[in-house]
Amino acid sequence: MDTLVVERWQRDREEFIQHARSLGAVVLERNAFEDPVQQQKDIQWLIDQKVEVLVIIPNDRASLSDVVRKAKDRGILVISYDRLIQNADIDIYISFDNEKVGSLMAQSIVQAVPVGNVLIINGGSNDFNSYMINRGMKEVLRPFLSSGTLKVIDEIWPPEWRNEESRAAVEKVLAEGIVPDGIIAANDFLAASVISALSAKRLAGKVFVTGQDAELAACQRIVEGTQLMTVYKPIKDLAKTAAETAVYVGSGEELRFSQTIFNELKDVPYIALDPILVTRENLESTVIADGFHSYEDVFRETLD
Ligand code: GAL
DSSP states (O other): OOOSOSHHHHHHHHHHHHHHHHTTOOOOOOOOTTOHHHHHHHHHHHHHTTOSEEEEOOSSTTSOHHHHHHHHHTTOEEEEESSOOOSSOOSEEEEEOHHHHHHHHHHHHHHHOSSEEEEEEOOOTTOHHHHHHHHHHHHHHHHHHHTTSEEEEEEEOOSSSOSHHHHHHHHHHHHTTOOOSEEEESSHHHHHHHHHHHHTTTOTTTSEEOOOSOOHHHHHHHHHTSOOOEEEOOHHHHHHHHHHIIIIITTTOOOOOSOEEEOSSSEEEEEEEOOEEEOTTTTIIIIITTTSSOHHHHTGGGOO
16 A cells, blocks of 8 residues: 555555455555555565565556566566556556546536636646546646636646645645635545635635545535535445455456556556546435445534
């Protein structure tokens, strides 16, 4: 694992281990604490433990070529979990349709702000998902930008999924006397720092902010009206697919897939699960109905 800091990875870990064990697998785990060099050592350690399958959430999309080569030389199945490992001989990329994640964010913003100015805070540039999210986002924004009804006042690419840059970007435009009509934040973790910077100027709830991951705090912000939307990605489905692929394909079954994605070295089989737009209107029929969060937790502020 890259990290357990962002809430969703705690669920991925839980769900994956539970499901893999239910299929009879023994699971060894390592957490790189967002350090790409540590992650290479972690993977080498797992190879030395003679694992048959490696399920990797890369911290850095482009620094695992050599260690993946060593794994493949030992016949180990390598699964790129939720983030694409580039320039490496991986066997499969199991994730969500990350371009759709970006288009859902942009659709929400253009619906709320058909005319006005937008600040874009991309995901970590060390994560290939961030480029996929950006591609889907720009696809939707393009006509509004070329017609001039929407203007991007600033766009930042933080080096990692950390929130220092996103807070600073909001404070910078506000200090210039500009209040964005909308802010596209690439996940809920970044949205939290954006909304806290807005609330320092009593602007929380007055600027439409996007996110993804359906973190509990984000769902609560959607209820209170300070966050416009999030994208729910059913982690249990992702973890189950990865666990089943690891056990079944790891023990020789045929890998079935319907699309591939080029990772700078090869066309990698790509299983892309469907992300779900979540707004105030459908919180109950999505994250709550799925048991991802409880009604009490999400609507905590409104319950007397
Ligand atoms: C990305 C993932 C998102 C986001 C981020 C946080 O790879 O697509 O769920 O939250 O990681 O680590």
